[in-house]
Amino acid sequence: MSEQSATLGREDVAHVASLARLALTDExxxxxxxxxxxxIDHARDVAALDVAEVEPTSHPVPMRNVLRPDVVGECLxxxxxxxxxxxxxxxRFKVPRVIGEAP
Amino acid sequence: MSGPSTxxxxxxxxEVHCELQTKTKLFCACPNAFGDEPNTNVCPVCLGLxxxxxxxxxxxxxxxxxxxxxxxxxxxxxxxxxxNYFYPDMPKDYQISQYxxxxxxxxxxxLPDGSxxxxxxxxxxxxxxxxxxxxxxxxxxxxxxxxxDYNRSGVPLVEIVTExxxxxxxQARAFVAELRGVLVAAEASDARMEEGSLRIDANVSxxxxxxxQLGTRCEIKNLNSLRSLGLAIEHEAARQxxxxxxxxxxxxxxxxxxxxxxxxxxxxxxxxxxDYRYFPEPxxxxxxxxxxxxxxxxxxxxxxxAERRARLAALVGxxxxxxxxxxxxxxxxxxxxxxxxxxxxxxxxGLALVRAVNELAVDLVxxxxxxxxxxxxxxxxxxxxxxxxxxxxxxxxxxxxAGGGDPGAIARSKGFEALAEATLEGVVxxxxxxxxxxxxxxxAGDDKLAGFFTGQVMKATSGKANGKAVAGAxxxxxx
Numbered sequence: 001m002s003e004q005s006a007t008l009g010r011e012d013v014a015h016v017a018s019l020a021r022l023a024l025t026d027e028x029x030x031x032x033x034x035x036x037x038x039x040i041d042h043a044r045d046v047a048a049l050d051v052a053e054v055e056p057t058s059h060p061v062p063m064r065n066v067l068r069p070d071v072v073g074e075c076l077x078x079x080x081x082x083x084x085x086x087x088x089x090x091x092r093f094k095v096p097r098v099i100g101e102a103p
Numbered sequence: 104m105s106g107p108s109t110x111x112x113x114x115x116x117x118e119v120h121c122e123l124q125t126k127t128k129l130f131c132a133c134p135n136a137f138g139d140e141p142n143t144n145v146c147p148v149c150l151g152l153x154x155x156x157x158x159x160x161x162x163x164x165x166x167x168x169x170x171x172x173x174x175x176x177x178x179x180x181x182x183x184x185x186x187n188y189f190y191p192d193m194p195k196d197y198q199i200s201q202y203x204x205x206x207x208x209x210x211x212x213x214l215p216d217g218s219x220x221x222x223x224x225x226x227x228x229x230x231x232x233x234x235x236x237x238x239x240x241x242x243x244x245x246x247x248x249x250x251x252d253y254n255r256s257g258v259p260l261v262e263i264v265t266e267x268x269x270x271x272x273x274q275a276r277a278f279v280a281e282l283r284g285v286l287v288a289a290e291a292s293d294a295r296m297e298e299g300s301l302r303i304d305a306n307v308s309x310x311x312x313x314x315x316q317l318g319t320r321c322e323i324k325n326l327n328s329l330r331s332l333g334l335a336i337e338h339e340a341a342r343q344x345x346x347x348x349x350x351x352x353x354x355x356x357x358x359x360x361x362x363x364x365x366x367x368x369x370x371x372x373x374x375x376x377x378d379y380r381y382f383p384e385p386x387x388x389x390x391x392x393x394x395x396x397x398x399x400x401x402x403x404x405x406x407x408x409a410e411r412r413a414r415l416a417a418l419v420g421x422x423x424x425x426x427x428x429x430x431x432x433x434x435x436x437x438x439x440x441x442x443x444x445x446x447x448x449x450x451x452x453g454l455a456l457v458r459a460v461n462e463l464a465v466d467l468v469x470x471x472x473x474x475x476x477x478x479x480x481x482x483x484x485x486x487x488x489x490x491x492x493x494x495x496x497x498x499x500x501x502x503x504x505a506g507g508g509d510p511g512a513i514a515r516s517k518g519f520e521a522l523a524e525a526t527l528e529g530v531v532x533x534x535x536x537x538x539x540x541x542x543x544x545x546x547a548g549d550d551k552l553a554g555f556f557t558g559q560v561m562k563a564t565s566g567k568a569n570g571k572a573v574a575g576a577x578x579x580x581x582x
Contacts, residue, residue: 008106015378016380019187019378019380021189025336027344027389028233028438043551050574058182058204058383058389059182059383059385059388059389061388063388064180064388064389064390065107065388065389065390065392066158066159066387066388067158067159067160067161067164068132068158068159068160068161069161069162070125070126070131070160070161070162070163071126071127072126072127072132072133072134073127073132073133073146073454074132074145074146075133075134075143075144075145075146076147078140078141078142078143078146080255081145081150082143086313086470089250090141090250090557091142091252092141092142092235092250092251092252092255093142093191093250093251093252094250095191095248095250095251095363096248096249097235097236097246097247098190098191098234098236098246098249
């Protein structure tokens with residue numbers, strides 16, 4: 001197997017890193033490109049298997065409809081909640097300015 | 104500015120987020136409540152704290168299936184995905200939503216004018232927290248910082264996505280108004296736009312009339328009322344036509360409706376391409392309601408607005424276009440049950456409808472509580488001519504405020520006795536004598552003047568005269 005996969009390039013890793021808000025150094029980009037390429041190649045190996053006889057599944061656990069009745073339970077106290085915030089104001093979490101709208 | 108110039112067609116598809124009226128949130132037992140103190144209805148699950156696990160709310164699923172049934176969707180087995188993005192209103196850094204296997208697919212909503220808007224899907228997802236932007240100007244792009252309240256984080260939503268079947272701002276408004284009625288009938292949501300329990304994004308594009316290919320669309324956000332929905336669609340379509348007319352191309356982007364400026368403005372930066380990296384939510388198993396549960400949910404849908412309109416139309420017979428508007432208004436105002444009950448108690452349907460819509464709508468809460476038997480008895484007095492329309496309206500206002508009563512007794516207490524025929528003849532004669540020119544024209548065949556004389560008689564009798572009796576007296580005098 002070559003060190004550089006045809007399915008995954010350095011720019012793909014840089015893109016995924018930026019989506020995940022990870023600041024990677026050049027050296028890390030090189031290293032993770034190799035590692036991630038191996039993961040992708042492994043997925044390709046799995047994809048090559050003949051699974052014509054296998055039922056598709058979305059989940060490894062054979063369970064469906066795990067549900068909870070619509071009954072109110074305990075919440076956290078606000079003091080406790082805001083204690084985890086770096087900054088707060090008016091009982092709310094204070095965050096840096098955000099440009100743009102939520103998707 | 105209004106809609107685009109002639110030669111262009113507006114194409115609109117809507118995404119409607121509707122908060123479900125459950126007691127608790129979608130994946131945790133925190134209360135689903137509007138208007139509480141910030142960050143009091145929160146727990147490790149809806150704050151996205153490490154190690155917390157979501158458990159699906161059964162009632163949210165039931166309400167989602169009701170919506171599906173009410174919109175004629177196929178209700179299917181479904182699964183949940185994580186939609187990944189970074190924004191402070193979403194503390195987990197992903198939103199749990201349904202992606203390629205939504206619970207409801209492929210329905211439609213028929214509007215009062217008979218047009219149909221296709222429903223692509225109606226899926227379950229969790230709401231985000233509420234961000235308030237703080238800064239000098241109060242505008243998002245120049246805010247200094249933001250404050251976040253997570254009470255809304257994890258509230259159950261159904262997102263309803265329409266086909267691009269809508270062709271005008273008016274039709275978009277009619278769709279949302281009708282959808283609101285459906286959601287309320289299904290008791291799935293209170294559907295209050297002003298409280299944010301119904302939120303709308305509009306995908307707007309334009310194309311040359313007569314062409315099939317869809318133009319490039321823009322998604323318009325921040326539409327907080329039916330009014331802003333209509334205005335934003337018209338302004339955005341006009342903007343796109345101007346871009347094309349000037350030789351440019353419409354760029355696909357998200358735009359924000361600026362209510363004060365009366366325009367749409369781009370907000371998201373171009374580099375922020377949509378790349379949500381959806382993947383299956385490993386903490387939730389598939390949802391696969393059996394036929395019994397689906398049937399129970401469908402049975403929970405109350406009488407839909409369309410059925411209510413049809414019920415009134417059947418009572419009226421073959422409604423005129425004015426009556427069609429009135430019966431739609433009666434349904435929108437929740438007065439149709441009263442009209443139906445009054446007709447069952449012997450009231451004439453057309454009169455019950457017009458009095459309900461025109462006289463009772465000023466106080467809907469009182470009107471909905473009005474005793475239908477009293478309403479019917481009053482309408483019978485008016486129909487028989489024992490009370491003039493003006494008198495009947497006055498008595499009706501008293502009935503409405505009291506919740507009911509004996510309309511005959513109220514009329515007597517107000518001194519409303521129908522004028523004796525001889526008295527009325529005398530009044531009509533006096534009015535005719537006072538207006539000889541008009542009378543001559545009436546005699547010469549100008550029938551419009553009957554209205555003039557009726558008005559004068561009403562004035563002279565302070566509205567006590569019955570219109571039909573006046574018309575009869577005029578005809579007799581004409582000979």
